[in-house]
Amino acid sequence: MxxxxxxxxxxxxxxxxxxxxxxxxxxxxxxxxxxxxxxxxxxxxxxxxxxxxxxxxxxxxxxxxxxxxxxxxxxxxxxxxxxxxxxxxxxxxxxxxxxxxxxxxxxxxxxxxxxxxxxxxxxxxxxxxxxxxxxxxxxxxxxxxxxxxxxxxxGGIAAGLGPAPSVRDFRIRNALALMNERVADVCALDRIARDAGMSRPHFYKLFRQNLGVTPNMYLNTLRLERSIDRLVWSSDAVTSIGLDLGFASQASFTRFFSNNVGIAPTDFRRCSMVSAAA
The missing domain is CATH 2.60.120.10 (Jelly Rolls)
Known part of the structure; x- marks a missing residue:
């Protein structure tokens, strides 16, 4: 492990x-x-x-x-x-x-x-x-x-290059807002595609064209970020964090966290140190 x-x-x-x-x-x-x-x-x-x-x-x-x-x-x-x-x-x-x-x-x-x-x-x-x-x-x-x-x-200098392009399609911007609101919804992506006015295949294609990742990967990133924030900044039980993020059990949350971070959430919390300037 x-x-x-x-x-x-x-x-x-x-x-x-x-x-x-x-x-x-x-x-x-x-x-x-x-x-x-x-x-x-x-x-x-x-x-x-x-x-x-x-x-x-x-x-x-x-x-x-x-x-x-x-x-x-x-x-x-x-x-x-x-x-x-x-x-x-x-x-x-x-x-x-x-x-x-x-x-x-x-x-x-x-x-x-x-x-x-x-x-x-x-x-x-x-x-x-x-x-x-x-x-x-x-x-x-x-x-x-x-x-x-x-x-x-x-040669160490990349003059004239700007930030990565922003999301231009208003339907994908709307979908991103909905994903942030519904991060714990296990069936979120099908509903988000519909609410953003797209079929599921078109939503997946357009999302990847705009962000370079699939909607599933983006949603998993949101869940991972929220779980890390709560593990570090709250005293909430690991089981509660997982359930609040839409996982059916602590075991499924631990498996998800370990597959993406490499260690269990309890191990991550135990070893976390926070800078006074953070």
Whole structure:
């Protein structure tokens, strides 16, 4: 069973130190996502259907809403991974500050000795529970990684690129609002397609054209985000959180959470630390 060593929540998003020995189902995040191998066997991540290896010299960079999965290289004890989830607002500010698009320039980045040192220091900080020193290190690593993904293509500068295009179709914008309101409705998508004035096949096709992910994946992302918020910021029982989000039992909620995060919700809550500045 995969386990969490520590999960640190801050203004940037969250940094997690996981020991992973089980696959993660295809999913997407609203956040930008960086994956570093700290120690152990190399794993692999399929980003938009193309598989890349994460090893000590190479990290994986996943842009907001890019579908991806994870396959461990060690199904026994598991390998130790540092994963960073970068909030949309922080990600957008970083993109503008560097005059780059609101996405990573490439799905992989090479790690030099300085960046490897940052990865090791952050892992040590999270494992020790000294969260007060984590924010500066995480911010520095994120900025360096973001800039480096653009280097192979633009020499580190991606002038003139703007944010990813917004959703233009009013029916999909309406559907997104309805999905946010009905996140706990297990039959939400059929009703949302009808209420947005589309047939189910047309809704699925148009949704993917506008957002790059399926309605199911988007709805699962909403459920995952809400569950994480309540696990971190409330004392609500795990069973209550799952039931409120439309899961039939704690077991089904735990299975969903584990398939998308890699660890059980109770483990995630136990290891979470919150920055005073968050």
């Amino acid at each position: 995969s386990t969490a060593i520590a999960v640190f929540h801050g203004a940037f998003g969250r940094a997690a130190l996981y020991r992973l020995n089980r696959p993660l189902a295809p999913h997407a995040h609203r956040e930008g996502h960086l994956i570093f191998l700290v120690r152990g066997a190399a794993g692999s991540v399929a980003v938009d259907g193309v598989r890349h290896v994460v090893h000590p010299g190479q990290s994986i960079a996943i842009s907001p809403w890019q579908p991806h999965d994870f396959q461990p290289g060690d199904f026994g004890e598991g390998a130790l991974f540092l994963t960073l989830y970068i909030k949309p607002r922080w990600f957008e500010e970083l993109s503008r500050a560097m005059n780059q698009a609101m996405r990573f320039g490439a799905p992989t980045l090479k790690l030099d000795a300085e960046m490897r040192g940052r990865v090791e220091r952050i892992a040590e900080i999270l494992a020790s529970g000294h969260q007060s020193t984590a924010l500066a290190e995480v911010t520095g690593l994120t900025r360096a990684a973001f800039d480096r993904t653009w280097m192979p293509r633009f």
